[in-house]
Amino acid sequence: MSRTASIKDVANHAGVAVGTVSNVLNYPDRVSERTKVRVLQAIDDLGFVRNDAARQLRAGQSRTIGLIVLDVGNPFFTAVVRAAEDAAALSGSAVLLGDSGHKAERESHYIDLFQEQRVQGLLISPVGDVTERLDQLRERGVPTVLVDRRADETRFSSVSVDDDAGGYLAARHLLDVGRRRLAFVGASLAIRQVADRLQGARRAVSEFPDASLEVLEAEGQTVLAGRTVGNSLVERADGGLPDGIFCANDLLALGVMQSLTMMHTVRIPEDTALIGYDDIDFAVSAVVPLSSIRQPTEALGRTAIELLAEENSSNGEHQHRAVVFTPELVVRQSTVRD
Amino acid sequence: MSRTASIKDVANHAGVAVGTVSNVLNYPDRVSERTKVRVLQAIDDLGFVRNDAARQLRAGQSRTIGLIVLDVGNPFFTAVVRAAEDAAALSGSAVLLGDSGHKAERESHYIDLFQEQRVQGLLISPVGDVTERLDQLRERGVPTVLVDRRADETRFSSVSVDDDAGGYLAARHLLDVGRRRLAFVGASLAIRQVADRLQGARRAVSEFPDASLEVLEAEGQTVLAGRTVGNSLVERADGGLPDGIFCANDLLALGVMQSLTMMHTVRIPEDTALIGYDDIDFAVSAVVPLSSIRQPTEALGRTAIELLAEENSSNGEHQHRAVVFTPELVVRQSTVRD
DNA sequence: TCGTAACAATGAAACGATTCAAAGAATTGA
DNA sequence: TCAATTCTTTGAATCGTTTCATTGTTACGA
Numbered sequence: 059m060s061r062t063a064s065i066k067d068v069a070n071h072a073g074v075a076v077g078t079v080s081n082v083l084n085y086p087d088r089v090s091e092r093t094k095v096r097v098l099q100a101i102d103d104l105g106f107v108r109n110d111a112a113r114q115l116r117a118g119q120s121r122t123i124g125l126i127v128l129d130v131g132n133p134f135f136t137a138v139v140r141a142a143e144d145a146a147a148l149s150g151s152a153v154l155l156g157d158s159g160h161k162a163e164r165e166s167h168y169i170d171l172f173q174e175q176r177v178q179g180l181l182i183s184p185v186g187d188v189t190e191r192l193d194q195l196r197e198r199g200v201p202t203v204l205v206d207r208r209a210d211e212t213r214f215s216s217v218s219v220d221d222d223a224g225g226y227l228a229a230r231h232l233l234d235v236g237r238r239r240l241a242f243v244g245a246s247l248a249i250r251q252v253a254d255r256l257q258g259a260r261r262a263v264s265e266f267p268d269a270s271l272e273v274l275e276a277e278g279q280t281v282l283a284g285r286t287v288g289n290s291l292v293e294r295a296d297g298g299l300p301d302g303i304f305c306a307n308d309l310l311a312l313g314v315m316q317s318l319t320m321m322h323t324v325r326i327p328e329d330t331a332l333i334g335y336d337d338i339d340f341a342v343s344a345v346v347p348l349s350s351i352r353q354p355t356e357a358l359g360r361t362a363i364e365l366l367a368e369e370n371s372s373n374g375e376h377q378h379r380a381v382v383f384t385p386e387l388v389v390r391q392s393t394v395r396d
Numbered sequence: 397m398s399r400t401a402s403i404k405d406v407a408n409h410a411g412v413a414v415g416t417v418s419n420v421l422n423y424p425d426r427v428s429e430r431t432k433v434r435v436l437q438a439i440d441d442l443g444f445v446r447n448d449a450a451r452q453l454r455a456g457q458s459r460t461i462g463l464i465v466l467d468v469g470n471p472f473f474t475a476v477v478r479a480a481e482d483a484a485a486l487s488g489s490a491v492l493l494g495d496s497g498h499k500a501e502r503e504s505h506y507i508d509l510f511q512e513q514r515v516q517g518l519l520i521s522p523v524g525d526v527t528e529r530l531d532q533l534r535e536r537g538v539p540t541v542l543v544d545r546r547a548d549e550t551r552f553s554s555v556s557v558d559d560d561a562g563g564y565l566a567a568r569h570l571l572d573v574g575r576r577r578l579a580f581v582g583a584s585l586a587i588r589q590v591a592d593r594l595q596g597a598r599r600a601v602s603e604f605p606d607a608s609l610e611v612l613e614a615e616g617q618t619v620l621a622g623r624t625v626g627n628s629l630v631e632r633a634d635g636g637l638p639d640g641i642f643c644a645n646d647l648l649a650l651g652v653m654q655s656l657t658m659m660h661t662v663r664i665p666e667d668t669a670l671i672g673y674d675d676i677d678f679a680v681s682a683v684v685p686l687s688s689i690r691q692p693t694e695a696l697g698r699t700a701i702e703l704l705a706e707e708n709s710s711n712g713e714h715q716h717r718a719v720v721f722t723p724e725l726v727v728r729q730s731t732v733r734d
Numbered sequence: 735t736c737g738t739a740a741c742a743a744t745g746a747a748a749c750g751a752t753t754c755a756a757a758g759a760a761t762t763g764a
Numbered sequence: 765t766c767a768a769t770t771c772t773t774t775g776a777a778t779c780g781t782t783t784c785a786t787t788g789t790t791a792c793g794a
Contacts (some may be wrong), residue, residue: 078773111751115749176400312681343618343623413745415784449781
């Protein structure tokens with residue numbers, strides 16, 4: 059098996075100097091038409107493909123950007139990844155994707171890997187507290203943008219979604235359609251995202267003197283956990299039932315919906331209106347299409363790349379920016395009968 | 397901002413030769429304890445991180461493997477990716493992930509990129525017909541393993557799942573629980589996977605003289621499409637209803653389930669048993685937990701990496717292998733009441 | 735004490751691309 | 765025709781690592 063052709067082989071084959079081949083590839087208009095044709099022919103003959111390692115070595119930097127997400131299976135991140143890839147492609151960069159799976163160890167592994175690869179920068183949705191590690195990186199010239207986590211602006215740029223606003227939107231929508239006895243269903247209120255959503259909901263409720271908000275803690279962020287909560291609600295169907303339910307994510311909401319509709323004692327949205335969060339694909343195809351809060355995933359991914367570019371271009375001192383996006387209300391039949 | 401430290405800086409700082417630093421990193425036991433300590437200290441002082449581009453350049457090959465999937469959002473691929481990453485990590489390789497999104501253009505883009513990166517090999521779940529392109533790659537020393545597509549063994553190794561067997565399993569299970577008037581629900585029968593599942597189902601049915609199989613074509617592979625099919629079934633609830641339904645994927649099955657249960661005229665599994673395919677996360681948390689066919693995703697990913705390693709080690713002529721896995725039946729309440 | 739073997743450390747060469755100063759060729763105007 | 769100018773091409777130096785033949789050092793038995 060023959061070694062893959064190098065630029066030197068191409069030069070020999072075409073009868074020119076290596077510098078000329080390089081020029082054909084990088085500055086085509088510095089080269090005469092005649093030689094260009096010859097060189098391109100040689101490239102084709104030999105099946106030459108640039109060796110990226112050599113380019114990088116010489117350039118001192120790669121054309122890749124590292125992106126570490128918590129879970130590639132999560133549609134939220136999948137969408138962010140895709141947007142980031144597209145945005146990066148515009149400036150000729152590629153995205154290296156790492157899935158930490160919520161594990162600090164895997165996260166650390168990817169940071170190491172990306173640092174060895176001399177990535178242009180790092181986008182990360184951190185598992186634990188990696189700010190020290192990231193500080194280090196920055197000192198070594200690897201700028202970092204936090205994704206889906208607001209950052210101390212003196213240290214990092216970040217893109218995130220305003221969960222408080224999202225919570226407000228959801229609760230306010232329930233209130234706007236006339237509901238007053240609201241319930242919030244969420245697991246692990248310690249998670250910042252969940253806590254913020256609850257806080258936003260509380261804010262909305264406080265604007266209506268006659269409204270109340272009950273908090274129901276679920277055992278997890280899953281459909282099953284939602285169904286457990288739903289079952290306990292069914293038992294209260296006569297009277298004590300909330301007339302508006304806001305779930306911290308769509309999975310919980312779907313679970314609650316299943317419990318409520320299965321018994322046919324509670325009608326959605328007549329007896330109780332239901333809204334989720336995330337607007338996953340399944341929301342639209344639920345038994346009763348689920349109202350939800352949609353996060354601007356494309357904008358997140360795109361902006362993260364842009365912030366990184368900003369940081370890269372303004373070498374040296376740079377004002378970090380924390381960009382916070384506002385989520386969007388998606389109304390479906392689980393809150394408003396057509 | 398100071399340039400990142402190189403191995404030469406480390407050598408100076410520690411007062412040794414560059415070769416020694418390299419030895420500390422790659423062959424620690426060739427180096428005396430004393431120098432090792434000093435070098436490691438220097439590495440720490442300067443925050444030295446190996447430059448992977450230089451390593452690669454010297455080595456002539458990278459320690460990465462390219463993996464191109466059709467859709468990272470698809471849980472099937474997500475699982476394969478994760479398994480491949482883990483398997484690759486065992487031999488010290490990393491996986492570069494590319495999402496073609498079913499687009500030949502993106503696929504081609506990633507192949508180019510990976511070729512420039514001099515990946516050790518390529519795992520690909522191809523969009524279109526890329527065999528020519530892959531032949532080229534192989535000639536240039538980049539072995540390829542096809543994922544989720546059986547390959548002509550004279551040209552490529554491959555890992556795939558026996559969809560015919562899966563179809564047989566599903567239909568046979570319905571027959572085994574006493575159903576005889578079966579229906580197959582699937583979209584785009586032209587897709588090999590779908591066609592094979594149907595064929596397998598037919599095979600099972602042919603083993604029971606008194607059994608029949610009706611084919612219902614859906615408009616897509618989605619919950620909504622399933623619901624449409626389900627609605628048409630509800631209208632036949634008195635008499636003409638199949639007593640066993642096999643859907644080509646879980647989304648369709650969930651849609652069908654929604655339609656059937658919503659009306660409360662059809663009971664699952666009493667009136668009709670329902671089975672899907674893929675065993676997605678949602679299957680277990682459906683209103684009636686869905687029986688399904690599970691594909692051995694971990695084995696797929698792991699084996700793909702192994703086949704690649706085989707091909708890499710046996711340089712030169714190599715017997716390709718097409719490994720075909722057998723899917724597994726997962727029985728839940730949609731086919732068998734506890 | 736010496737010779738030998740085992741062990742450590744050295745540093746130049748190589749990997750393949752890009753860069754850039756310098757040389758060479760072609761073109762222009764007088 | 766010649767000098768000045770512009771356009772092409774050249775090839776050595778460089779990036780940071782690994783490799784390996786060579787040199788230097790230490791330990792040990794005779």
